[in-house]
Structures are given as structure tokens and as C-alpha cells.
Amino acid sequence: MIRSIICKILFASIFILLVLSALFLPISAADINELDISIDERAGSVYLYNYESNRVLISHNAAKKLFPASTAKMMAGLLVCEKYHSELDRNIVITEQMLEGHTGASMNLQVGMEVTLRTLLYGTICGGNNDAAQALAVACSGSVLDFVDEMNLLALRLYMNDTHYKNPTGMDSDGAQTTLLDVARLARYVAKNELYVSISSLPSFEFFANGAKVATVYNRNALHSQFSATGYVNKYASGLIAGSTDNGGYVVVTRAHKNGMTYLCIVMGASADPTDIYSYSTANKLLGKAFDSYSLTKVASAGDVFADPEIDYTLVDGKKVKLPCVLSSDLKIVIKDGINLKNDIVYRPYVYQKDLNAPIRMGAVVGGVNIYCEDVLIGRADLVAENNVEPNFLLYSLKKMKDFVFGRVFAVGMLLSVISVSAYLHISSKNSRYKKVGTVRYNKFS
Numbered sequence: 001m002i003r004s005i006i007c008k009i010l011f012a013s014i015f016i017l018l019v020l021s022a023l024f025l026p027i028s029a030a031d032i033n034e035l036d037i038s039i040d041e042r043a044g045s046v047y048l049y050n051y052e053s054n055r056v057l058i059s060h061n062a063a064k065k066l067f068p069a070s071t072a073k074m075m076a077g078l079l080v081c082e083k084y085h086s087e088l089d090r091n092i093v094i095t096e097q098m099l100e101g102h103t104g105a106s107m108n109l110q111v112g113m114e115v116t117l118r119t120l121l122y123g124t125i126c127g128g129n130n131d132a133a134q135a136l137a138v139a140c141s142g143s144v145l146d147f148v149d150e151m152n153l154l155a156l157r158l159y160m161n162d163t164h165y166k167n168p169t170g171m172d173s174d175g176a177q178t179t180l181l182d183v184a185r186l187a188r189y190v191a192k193n194e195l196y197v198s199i200s201s202l203p204s205f206e207f208f209a210n211g212a213k214v215a216t217v218y219n220r221n222a223l224h225s226q227f228s229a230t231g232y233v234n235k236y237a238s239g240l241i242a243g244s245t246d247n248g249g250y251v252v253v254t255r256a257h258k259n260g261m262t263y264l265c266i267v268m269g270a271s272a273d274p275t276d277i278y279s280y281s282t283a284n285k286l287l288g289k290a291f292d293s294y295s296l297t298k299v300a301s302a303g304d305v306f307a308d309p310e311i312d313y314t315l316v317d318g319k320k321v322k323l324p325c326v327l328s329s330d331l332k333i334v335i336k337d338g339i340n341l342k343n344d345i346v347y348r349p350y351v352y353q354k355d356l357n358a359p360i361r362m363g364a365v366v367g368g369v370n371i372y373c374e375d376v377l378i379g380r381a382d383l384v385a386e387n388n389v390e391p392n393f394l395l396y397s398l399k400k401m402k403d404f405v406f407g408r409v410f411a412v413g414m415l416l417s418v419i420s421v422s423a424y425l426h427i428s429s430k431n432s433r434y435k436k437v438g439t440v441r442y443n444k445f446s
Helices: 003-023 072-082 117-125 132-141 144-157 181-189 194-200 278-293 393-405 408-445
Strands: 047-049 054-060 091-093 114-116 206-210 212-218 239-245 251-258 263-270 293-302 311-314 320-322 325-327 331-336 347-353 364-372 376-385
Touching: 047 181, 054 320, 054 376, 072 117, 072 132, 072 144, 072 181, 072 239, 072 251, 114 117, 114 206, 114 263, 117 132, 117 194, 117 206, 117 376, 181 239, 181 263, 194 239, 239 325, 263 278, 263 293, 278 293, 311 325, 311 376, 325 364, 331 364, 331 376
Parallel strands: none
Antiparallel strands: 047 054, 047 263, 091 114, 206 212, 239 251, 251 263, 293 331, 311 320, 325 376, 347 364, 364 376
């Protein structure tokens, strides 16, 4: 029982930390185009984020209301990867309820087929198949409606305030909506889930039912496979989802890594013509431009002094000491080609508290340094204490004793002690009185 409660608390804490770490990344509804690249209106809503510099390079039509399209499968897949990952080898018999009314992309599931939950998850994330997504919903939650309720609850937890799902497939439905900003929140969180990313990055997987191979199912994301469209494969991309609907247009969400730099690229509501699918071509155009225009450059080494060593730190005995603040690790920043490191980059160190009490341990984080280029924040790093600072032992002990005596714990302890002693004396007094009465009565009638 206790172990179960502890596990739930730990899980909740980890979830909160992951959500907060994702939400602390910058998001802006205003249009941004740091790449200074033309964006075709046929691309719809566009977003490009760089992890190393922690900044959005492009944000276009980010707050526009859109149909979720295939990003709904991203939420459905995430939900299963997080909540039902321990059940992936469970056998599922396909029922009529699982396939009822589904339309669009299909991996040809048939009533009576016995498959694993893993197969349905792969069919949803990698194959982008609607029959797999609907069967997955019923297998996990008992009904599509209950599963969608879970999707919407997770969306609220991720602060996707403009998102509402009506089904797990992303097929157009009245009342279903999202925005690129919300999808960016979702994508940055999903990118932390290794299981999801690994499945969504596969070019294909083998579909087994009743113990025998049925078919090879290919990834519908044209950045990873040429099954749905040719000419768009990007060897630097990994995950996350792609597809299209009539009202939602073409959608692609992907993460790409090259030369130490990682980008998250999202294109939603794009159109297509006989010669181009603008979701894929735009994503490749933006990623190519970013990789060509920016480089990851080391500008300082771990141990370099960055904060002013003249900053005073107060010890408990009032003595002043000089404590240099140094970088905890090598400092690398993402900068545009042509930037002069000496003239165009500005470093602004800071400390969290000017007066600190000893002891201060070597390596303790005491501040940070922000890096700016043309007044744009392009990076930051932690500053740590270069060495130990020890207090005067006697004065330090006296201070600790004073803090304890006048602290809340001591006061509560004394109060409980007083209450306990008073209760003990009261009970002892009553017991003593009863004993005396009993003795008198016994003597009287003996």
C-alpha cells in the first residue's frame, strides 16, 4: 500500500517536471522569421524551434484555429506510450466496435484478427492508420469516447488551451480544433518520449495477426518513407507524425538533427497540387536553410571565470570574501554565419543572491550568464562556485543553534511536549484519585 502511494507520488512528480520543462521553452503567437526566408502561404501555419539556443526561429500563423488532422494521432500515441506502455504485448481480438465507422488510411484490420496492442500502436504512429487508432482507443479505454476524454484531459495538463479532440484519428469533425502553438507544446513534450520517437521514426514495420505475417506497413510520413509521396525523404529527420484531411490540410511534425544542432519543425494546414505537397517541401526548405545558416560554436570552456570576482559574498561572521563564478560546462551557442564573436556577442552574467551564507560548496549553482546577439537572447549557462567557502566553525554552530531554537520545528516540538506532559499529568492525577476512592470504599465495608 505504502509502496503504491510512493510510486504514484514519484510518477506525478516526474510528470510535472517533464511538463514544466517542456512549457518553459519559449512560445509566441507573434510572427517571427529570424531566418529571413520567404514562406509560401500555401504552407499554412509554420514553426521552427532550435533546442540548443532555446529559441523559436520561425512562427507563422501560430494562433490560427485549425483542425487537428494527424496531430490527433500524436496525442493518441503519446497517451498509450505513457499510460499503457506496460501492456503492449497484450493480445487484442479485433471487434466490430473497434472498426465501426472508421474512414481514411487503413492497415486492413479485420474482425476476429488477434493482434498485440503494440501492433495497433505501431499502426497508429508509424503507419498513420485510422483503423489502428480506433482499435487502439477501444482496446485501451473500452470505448472511443472514453479514450478521447483521456486525450482531452492530457491536452489540458499540457496547457493546450485551444485544443479539443473529437476522435483519436484526426478525421475532420465538428468541434475538433487546435492551433500550431498547442501542437508545438505537444510536440516538444512528445519528443521526450523515446518509445514514441523510435516508433514514429521507423520507415516500416511488419504487421502480424494470428501469429502470421499479414503485410509490411510503411510510414506515411514522406520524410521517412516514399510510401505516400516521393522526393521528400530527409535523412536528418526523426519522428513525429504526418498526414492530411480535407479540412485540416497537410500536416507534418518532425525533429531533425545535424552537426550537433537539433530543430523541431511543424507545418499545418498546408495545401498540395500535382507537383508539390507544401507541408513536406516547406519543412525540408526550412530545415535546410537553418542547417546552412547556423552553426554550433564553442565560445568558452568549463571553469572559465564569467562573473565579476569583485562580487562580495557575506559569511555568517560578517567577513567578506571574493568568490569567482565559473562555467559549469563548455559553453556552446548557435549563431548565424557572419556573426563576429568579439563584436556582436554580448555576455551578461548575474548571481541569484549577492550575499550568501557559508558554507558554499564548490560546484554549487550561484548564478548564470545570458548570451545576446543583436539584443536577442541566444543562449544561457549556469555559473557555479569555483571553490569551497568554509564558515567560522564556532559562529556557524551558534547560528545553527539559534536558527533551530527560534525555528518552527523547535516551536512545534516544544508545543507538542507541553501538551503531552500536561495530558500525562492530567491522566496520572485522575488515576491517583480513583485509586484513593477505591481504597476508602474497601476499608469502609470490610
